Amino acid sequence: MSKLLFLFFILFLNINNAFATDKIHLVSVGIADYPGTSNDLTLPAKDAASVKWLYEKNSNAVTTILINSAATKESILSAIRSTFQCSSTDDIVVFFFSGHGYKGGFVAYDGYLSYEEVRQAMSITHCKNKMIFADACFSGKMRQGTTEVKQEHEKSNVMLFLSSRDNETSIERKDMKNGFFTTCLVSALRGKADSNRDRTISAKELFKFVSDNVRALSKNKQHPVMWGHFSDDMPVIVW
Template sequence: MKNIANVLIFLVVAGGIYFGYKWMKGFKSSGTKGETYAVVVGISDYLNGVDAQSATQGQLNDLRFCDDDAHIFYDFLKSPAGGSVPEENIALLIDNQAGKAEILRQLDAVFAKSGPDDRVIFYFAGHGANGFFATYDIDLNNLNTSLQHREVKEAFKKCRAKTRLCFADACMSGSMKNRQREVTRQDERMLSVRSFEDPESGLVVLMAARSYQSAGENPKILHGYFTKFLVDGLQGQADKNKDELVTIKEAYDYLYLNLASLPKYGPEDKGQIPVIFGKYDENMPVSWLKSA
């Protein structure tokens, strides 16, 4: 009987070690012990936009590389360093796929799949202004057609994931930090969720520029500066201490160093400084190079 008891104890301990190892491996590869769910948006060609070189009249100029920016961020998420996120967990919306209604629909649908141990990400590349992102079908005569920052915040509020990341390569995107119209008490009851910046939620909002600055694109690198530096940093260039992890602080520091060093083109150029806010641990890993 004693031998049988010892065997059973050994099996229990060995099983605990094995499954603990599997759990930790999953934790390190995905940033949580669960899944990653993401909505990735890139808009270069707008419904009411025109090519900057064209004499045609339009509400706003089309952009050049936001679709490419979305694609490289999408590819990063699918890579081992990004967590090997499966395609079915990512909604990729490019140009005419990225109307306001569809972005909000995908935010709700994709984020609703998450549980408390999961990670959700919203990435946006396109035009931005104080208080909103420009969707494909934006009508500048009716700004309700834009994706309001408060609507993005509400989408994050409704999801159950404790780890929530928001990245935007857009002009004036840092205005998302500003206080805007609060949802009504009835809205809050309907949402029945924690505050956008609950200290237990692991929220990171990382924007390409301050509320009065533009976010630049560069034809030499075929991308927006913010996204190119962000992805380069997450792929290893931001790993300052060489521990094969890129933390959110390392990612921000790398972005700040590179964006603040960009040359200015005259007195009207206000530069480009990234903005980060939220409630998070600075040592939160966002990239795992050991897996790459």
């Protein structure tokens, strides 16, 4: 009987390990209140908080959040380095940004932050699964950097998931908790994108769910873009 109980215990541990996630390292940034008043947005701070909350439901998550004036260019890069440097090969690292975007990058609280600077900061980790989620107007323009930047990105293993095409705004409504893209992203990562029900959201599943639902919410005015050198089966989250 004792031998049978021991075998059952080992089997139980193996089942648990099969569903255990590798560690997730997240830096979540949301800037709604830019210097002055003309550039302010409504929901980015809430977007960043929602994404942080989502990942913190995973007991293996390490998260950092920067909101509004705390999200300076140097603070963001420093947070990426410090949060991602302890990741191992099979971990997942995620940089989430909600705020203004520009051709080639993001608008931090105190100025421009290029995609290349973010990619360089993320290179501190040799993790196989690196992701950038951006909920920003015209975020698709990040694909239009210099030829050198494009070549470097194609060699890297960073998945870029951008909220809109280069000629589109990323829609937010005051009656919603989050922008259209973040709303669908959070729903997807909570399990709704898991079409084969294997408890793992892949890059392909994520794109289909978010893209379909953002297009429906926006009445076909906003189209998310996924770009990079990665497998369709790349794990995004185990939920």
